[in-house]
Amino acid sequence: MRLRVLASPKPGYNMSLDEAMVLTGQAANVCYMKADIDTILSEPVANSLKRARNTIENGHHSVADHLHYILVLEGIPKIIAMLLNNEKDYDTSEKSARYTEMQAAPEEEEVYNKWIHILKRVILETYPNLGDGVAQKRAQENARYMLSVFTPATCMVHTLSLRRINYTIGYCDDLLAMETADPFLVALKPWLAELRDWLAPLNIPGLRDNKAYIYSSLLGDGFLGEDRGYGFSMLARRKRAENIGESFCINFTGTFAMLAQLQRHRFMMHDEIMMPDLNNFRFYTPAVLKDPELIEEWEKDMLSCKERFPQGMLLDICSIGYVDSFVRLAQERLCGSAQYEICMWAKETLANLISGCIETDCTAAARELISLDMKGTKCAFGNYTCAHPCPLGPNEAFTRLV
Secondary structure (H helix, E strand, O other): OOOOOOOOOOOOOOOOHHHHHHHHHHHHHHOOOOOOHHHHHOOOHHHHHHHHHHHHHOOOOHHHHOOEEEEEEEEEOHHHHHHHHOOOOOEEEEOOOOOOOOOOOHHHHHHHHHHHHHHHHHHHHHOOOOOHHHHHHHHHHHHHHHOEOOOOOEEEEEEEEHHHHHHHHHHHHHHHHOOOOOHHHHHHHHHHHHHHHHHHHHOOOOOOOOOOOEEEOOOOHHHOOOEEEEOOHHHOOOOOOOEEOOEEEEEEEEEHHHHHHHOOOOOOEEEEOOOOOHHHOOEOOOOOOOOHHHHHHHHHHHHHOHHHOEOOEEEEEEEEEEHHHHHHHHHHHOOOOOOHHHHHHHHHHHHHHHHHHHHOOOHHHHHHHHHHHHHOOHHHOOOOOOOOOOOOOHHHOOOOOO
């Protein structure tokens, strides 16, 4: 057996589309090679380019997955990061709204900073031994619910293959061509247009998603009109019947912020069941807020920014996966340091999956989930050593308020 590196990313170098297509054509030639790899690599460039184009035109797109571009996206809104992250075929490093203070838009800066101050005070009053630094981070985590998913405050390094880049261009084209008065999509379109233009130098005609699942158009009652091609999986909006067994399909509500956390778990699939609906505006209130006056003030501020689609807006979400995939999620999220909202969701969902598996006689899956439930937090799993113990300790992981 022999192994050698054929290509690798070079920092600061932007591979041209022609160079990428040459390597794509060479990779395609391997499938039918009659000689050795060196013969393929030394063939005329024109032959490699022609083969790449023909292979793509014939619908064989995987050859374009060999080429990856490491992109830096600065000043992007959270919703663009979420659309890209839900596609699963990527690697990303994203600025955290939990651990860093975000640059709010001018119209929301006052309310964001106000709630950092209020929440930090309430957190320290509730947990005086928590420490100033931890309280600050937990305050930021909750205050960001006030920030719009369209606020251009996110930065991320995002790695995509040449195929995925072109699929993304196609998804943008589909949505940009769609006539809609839906406020969410109206706000989304300018950002998609900017993303599409930025990716345009890597556009390959014909390299579009011909195998993804179909998302419903926004025409017709309840957004369930005729199908309109393929698109971003996060916007699939397919109503599904719940079922629980060795695999599961569950519907629940969660915020934009929580959905962004769930997207980190790429072994599960997450869709919005319906578009965010301003006529049915629901929002999350931090559990640490117990004072009726503060709860009323939070509600007032949430309602004042609802037209901007705050990250604390509640969505109808559908998640699909296998029991073992949920176990992997729970092993990370059943933790006193995990985002409060997703930690509580994981605990509740674990109980629901146990009940469902028992009812459907999936005894092996039920035993695995019950074992997980009995252990409690991830630091008690036996195969994990926590490098940074949670500030409140494992005993308060599920009773904490922040």
